[in-house]
Amino acid sequence: MIRWRIDKSIVPVLMFHSIGIKNDAWIWSSMTETCDIFENTLSALLGRGYATVGLEELHRYMSGSGSLPPGSIVLTFDDGYLDNWVFVAPLLRKYGMKGVVYVTPEFVQDSTVRRWSGEDVSRGSVAQEDLESIGFMNWAELRAVDTEGVLDVQCHALTHTWYFSEPVIVDVHRPRRVFPYPWLAWNERPERKSQYLNENQQNFVPWGHPVFRHEKSLIVKRFTPDQDLIQEICAFVEARGGEQFFHETDWRRVLENRFACFTGAAPFPGTIESDSEYRERVLHELVESKRRLETELNKDVHFLSWPGGGVNDDAASIARQAGYLSWTLSSWQKPALRNRPGMDPSGIKRISGRSKVHWRGRWIANGGASWIIRRLLAHRGSLANSLLAKLRKLGWIVGLGRAVRER
Numbered sequence: 001m002i003r004w005r006i007d008k009s010i011v012p013v014l015m016f017h018s019i020g021i022k023n024d025a026w027i028w029s030s031m032t033e034t035c036d037i038f039e040n041t042l043s044a045l046l047g048r049g050y051a052t053v054g055l056e057e058l059h060r061y062m063s064g065s066g067s068l069p070p071g072s073i074v075l076t077f078d079d080g081y082l083d084n085w086v087f088v089a090p091l092l093r094k095y096g097m098k099g100v101v102y103v104t105p106e107f108v109q110d111s112t113v114r115r116w117s118g119e120d121v122s123r124g125s126v127a128q129e130d131l132e133s134i135g136f137m138n139w140a141e142l143r144a145v146d147t148e149g150v151l152d153v154q155c156h157a158l159t160h161t162w163y164f165s166e167p168v169i170v171d172v173h174r175p176r177r178v179f180p181y182p183w184l185a186w187n188e189r190p191e192r193k194s195q196y197l198n199e200n201q202q203n204f205v206p207w208g209h210p211v212f213r214h215e216k217s218l219i220v221k222r223f224t225p226d227q228d229l230i231q232e233i234c235a236f237v238e239a240r241g242g243e244q245f246f247h248e249t250d251w252r253r254v255l256e257n258r259f260a261c262f263t264g265a266a267p268f269p270g271t272i273e274s275d276s277e278y279r280e281r282v283l284h285e286l287v288e289s290k291r292r293l294e295t296e297l298n299k300d301v302h303f304l305s306w307p308g309g310g311v312n313d314d315a316a317s318i319a320r321q322a323g324y325l326s327w328t329l330s331s332w333q334k335p336a337l338r339n340r341p342g343m344d345p346s347g348i349k350r351i352s353g354r355s356k357v358h359w360r361g362r363w364i365a366n367g368g369a370s371w372i373i374r375r376l377l378a379h380r381g382s383l384a385n386s387l388l389a390k391l392r393k394l395g396w397i398v399g400l401g402r403a404v405r406e407r
Contacts (some may be wrong), residue, residue, distance in 0.1 A: 007381035008070035010338045011058055014353040014376070015328075016077045020087040021084060021133050024207070026197065027178055030363065035087050035118075037355050040369035042095045043092030045073065047176055048373070054095040054152055056301045062345035075099035076328075078156060078305055078348065080107060082115070082135040091151050092117040094098060098149055101142075102156035102305035105292040109194045115246040134197050139296050146297055153297055155324070158289035161186050163222040164212040167268040169261060171211035174246040181211060182290070184210035207245065210261070210268070218285065221278045226269040233259060282315055286322040289388025303348075306330065320346070338379070351379050357396055365396040 018033040019038045049071040058074055060066030075092075077084050080103035092099055116126040137145075162183045173184060181323035185201035186193045192201065212223060236258060237245050245251055252262075260266040273281070286304070291303045299363035302325040306315070306329060319327050328344045329337065337349045355372055359367040367374075371392070378386035 005382060005384075006377055007338070007339045007340070010214050010380045011053070011061065011068060011072045011074065011340070011349040012373075012376050012379055013058070013074040013076060013328075013339060013348055015350040016075065016088075016353040017079055018081045018083055019091075020083045021081075022214065023197065025178055027180055027182060030358075031354070032254070033354060037366075037369055037372075038088070039091050039094075041353070041355075041372050042091060042097060044369050044373050046095055046097075052092075052099065054098065055154065055326070056102055058339060058348070059302075059345045061341060062339055062343050064341055072305060075353075076305065077101045077151070079104065079160070080137050080153075080156070082109075082126075082137055082141075083133045083139045084151065085115065085137050086133045087250060088116045088132055089145050090122075092150050093119075099151050100154055100303070101137075101145070101151045102154050102303075103137075103293065104140065104158065104307065105159040106159055106190060107136045107194050107288050107295075108142065108296075109136050111138045112140045113138075114140050114144060136194050136197070143297055146299065151297075152302040153293060153301075154284075154305070155289050155293055155301050156305050157307050158285040158292075159186075159190075159217055161217045162214045162308075163187075163217045163220055164216045164225065165220045165223055166213040167223060167225065167270050168213045168264070169210045169268065170213055172252075172255065172262075173202075173209040174207060175243050176249075183214075184209070206234035206238070207242050208234045208255070212268070216306075216308045218282055218306065218315045219310045219312045221273040221275070222281070224270050229269060230263070259334040262401060279314065279318060282318050283322060286319055286324070290322060290324070295384070302329070316346075321397050333347075340401060357393060359393070359397050367392070367396075 012214050016033060016038070016066065017035050021032055021037040023029050023032070050073045052075055053068060053072045057066065057068060061068045062128055077088060077099055080101055088099070094402065115132050118131070120126045121128050146153040146286065160198065173181070179202050181400055182196050182201065185196060186206040189201070189204045192204070207221070210225070210233065212225065246256070256262045268368050276348040290301050302323070302360045304319055304324045306328055309328055311327070316327065327346050329347045329349050334347065334349065337343065337347065339349055355367050355369065356363055357367050357371065374389045374392070375383050378389050
């Protein structure tokens with residue numbers, strides 16, 4: 001049946017990440033939303049009669065054991081960035097809203113001191129330019145927002161990393177302005193993961209280290225390359241000047257001439273996890289991350305967001321075994337599914353809260369809060385808003401109004 005109006009039984013779940021910072025040296029800087037667009041989105045939601053609810057309420061609603069008013073919505077924030085403490089929590093308080101923050105314990109910062117926030121700027125306690133906002137929240141800040149209820153802390157697995165998946169070289173670790181594989185440093189120095197936004201960690205990994213085909217850690221059987229050959233390659237690059245080696249125009253040809261593995265002529269030796277090793281590792285990740293959050297926050301943790309959307313049938317089965325009530329679905333999973341009564345409550349469908357408009361991998365426009373709201377209404381079944389969103393995007397694709405920065 002064609003719907004021109006929204007289906008009021010659908011509860012949308014918006015997905016955000018970072019709010020309010022600008023970090024052009026960060027490979028995932030496109031995930032950051034500006035404070036003004038985020039605040040305008042909250043204001044627009046409030047103006048349309050939306051009220052925020054939590055995951056427990058949504059789970060009861062979908063399972064048929066509870067009811068929710070028609071304007072219910074869930075706001076989620078992945079990763080636990082420091083800006084969620086500095087900007088998000090104060091804005092949620094301002095608009096009488098609440099949200100969920102999915103946290104990876106290995107990224108929680110060590111400090112026990114609560115840092116300044118936007119509310120402290122409003123009180124005159126600190127200048128806006130002196131706010132520390134790049135990094136991750138610490139346990140003291142997480143306890144504060146969780147206890148207050150403004151941000152319910154839930155699980156984002158333990159490592160949130162990528163692993164090599166096949167013995168096929170796709171790149172070489174070399175100096176870059178923007179580090180495209182920060183997870184190489186995370187895996188090399190996991191104790192420094194929480195600082196990766198605050199320091200250049202490229203030198204944690206030896207120059208010349210091959211980058212193999214890789215995938216999100218929870219959905220891949222890990223390939224471990226032969227370390228003797230890795231050390232031989234890195235020692236060769238170091239002897240040729242290390243970082244300076246990559247200033248040579250023919251560095252790639254030099255590597256290919258010296259090591260057949262760079263041409264694909266010879267397979268790279270190594271081992272791949274067995275099915276049982278993979279399942280044991282994923283179970284450990286999901287159990288241990290849940291345990292750490294519950295211990296640090298003195299609460300039960302029942303909800304999971306898959307890092308990078310990386311989930312498969314095995315991982316979902318293991319999540320159920322680990323004691324999670326529900327988890328987020330990736331964008332490719334069940335695209336027609338909506339969060340409504342009678343649906344399987346273990347799978348939560350989300351839509352992106354980003355205002356940036358992309359086409360063929362390129363950023364083409366900033367649609368502002370109006371773009372977020374229009375896609376939300378389309379998600380709730382409004383054919384009119386779905387058509388208008390498609391027409392608006394077509395206009396941006398052909399260049400109409402591309403320079404406009406709406407709010």
